[in-house]
Amino acid sequence: MLRECVLHPYKYYILATTPRTLEDYLVLKNGDSFAVFNRYGDIVQERLGEEGLYHQGTRFLSRLEFVLCDTRPFLLSSAVRGDNLLLTVDMTNPDIFLEKELFLPRGVLHIRRSKLLFQRGYYEEIMIENYATQEIHLPFSILFGADFADIFEVRGTVRKKRGTALQEIASGNQIALRYTGLDSVLRETILSFMPQPTELGTNYAIFHVHLKPREKATLFLTVMCKGEDAPETPTLSFKEALSKTRQSLKELRKNTCIITTSNEEFNAWLDRSYSDIFMMLTHTPYGLYPYAGIPWFSTVFGRDGIITALECLWINPSIAKGVLNYLAATQAQEENPEEDAEPGKIIHEVRLGEMAATGEIPFGRYYGSVDATPLFITLAEAYYQRTRNLEFISRLWPHIELALQWIDHYGDKDGDGFVEYTPSPNGLINKGWKDSHDSVMHSDGSPAPPPIALVEVQGYVYQAKLHAASLAKALG
Structure with a gap:
């Protein structure tokens, strides 16, 4: 009841x-x-x-x-x-x-x-x-x-x-x-x-x-x-299933820079961190992707995947490559208000259950995130600085250009120079990293009225444009 x-x-x-x-x-x-x-x-x-x-x-x-x-x-x-x-x-x-x-x-x-x-x-x-x-x-x-x-x-x-x-x-x-x-x-x-x-x-x-x-x-x-x-x-x-899981973990460790120190307590903390990251990594058709969390968020999230890839870039750049591949493949190509989709926007969340398939929830492919798009550009530049894989960046460049177009056209609809968002009737109310319905408020506790231009998002946009310029220069 x-x-x-x-x-x-x-x-x-x-x-x-x-x-x-x-x-x-x-x-x-x-x-x-x-x-x-x-x-x-x-x-x-x-x-x-x-x-x-x-x-x-x-x-x-x-x-x-x-x-x-x-x-x-x-x-x-x-x-x-x-x-x-x-x-x-x-x-x-x-x-x-x-x-x-x-x-x-x-x-x-x-x-x-x-x-x-x-x-x-x-x-x-x-x-x-x-x-x-x-x-x-x-x-x-x-x-x-x-x-x-x-x-x-x-x-x-x-x-x-x-x-x-x-x-x-x-x-x-x-x-x-x-x-x-x-x-x-x-x-x-x-x-x-x-x-x-x-x-x-x-x-x-x-x-x-x-x-x-x-x-x-x-x-x-x-x-x-x-x-x-x-x-x-x-x-x-x-026995066979256990052997295969061990082999999969062995392959992940082989392709990851493993850090050790002279402090055993610090080593135990590192080992715990490695194990948790490896558990959340999921093989997709586009490469590795770190899922966001168990139980409610064991799936693809754009912002979470990007930030995890940035944090792990030094130890395993293949995570960043998988994230960039996945997000480029699912980048919005047309407007769809039910999904908060707009051309160039990077996905917020992907769901594969029955309710997503029937449209009872809008999260089958949902684009209600204001910050994932500029962060996508930042990850691309960071990946290039780590690997110098210019061929991959060349393939990714059309998606970077499309993301820049979204920032200027759809992200800043009123042309005031700020990237902002408004609540969605069937989706998220708030679209930054604090995306709970009541997470953005004034000092007196009253909800902030839309449109909302989060301060960190403006920094992400500025950083993304600098990084896009760096990649354009590298591509010639």
Whole structure:
């Protein structure tokens, strides 16, 4: 009922009904997929209801729980490894009773869940080891579900209508959860279990394990997110997926300048920074692009990508090249008020979910940013100074010229020499780096009336024109 009671003037307001700390969640990301778990490694809809497995703006898994003899195990520890590739959860059993008799004393089972993402797949290994002095036979279950919610639904936007949930298809060790969206795209969550469950229902899988003292049992779960663009790729084993993620990280590190110092604490901080940057980097058809953040912003943002590329230019210029390629390829070519698009303008945000495809939100390709266009020119010049790749700049030059034309014609519509913006009826109210609806105000707290010429944007424009002149001189 809470979502139906939202009264707020800004339609894309992100609900925040309970406090959240970094310790609340464990996060994995790979490519266009990311997952948010609780400390048990489960996906349950508590607090803000944002846990799940997401791919390209859709939640493909909204429930995933491990249950031992109808109860939740005791948590020992959980963490994402330092390189952000692998999440591990260590648990043990509580006291388990059978017909009021103690059947299994607490702490005799070690349960380890190891999980990772690769491409559009989620891979989990569940290991159960018996430390009791006697043989045990017990059931455990995996509970699952998929609501196929658009990420804007999850963050609080109310939809008038949703697509259609289809009948599940189960066969052997596999079940497909299916949904057809209002965009006519069939989305499927395909869960595969190894070994085959004793019983497989529409939202649960039951297993029975028989363990001698010090014996282990291992279960593997694979979840594939399948949509309109899903290529036919062979399903990997957990070990193969882990190997491929490690190889991808190895390639990134090989092409990056790695900094070390004589201070171990400083080195640990650098390692953490490298790992986080590598996690956010996503391979696109145009090269590497650093996505903006998890959970709500795991996608392309123009300003965020440019600034990250500038910050990383010295250690890995291929990030800047990928960002420039992507932004040039998506640069606006015509006016479209619904998308805040104007010829020469650099993209603000790209969304690939159902609501973007149907036009329920304007962010499929959205250009509501006043600063990304001059910053695009600045990144191009900085990339040239770092690499001296004049051939690339030559190919990019028409896009730089178009960006300059946008600054002079569309950015400064009233000809007063200032680049300014006005709110969009269906998009963002504020269009600088502080783009919350209430972020630009006078000292008394009242909102600043449009048009708004942000001071930093004027500096960006001046800098961009100096940098464009530098590139023009280099090109002759």
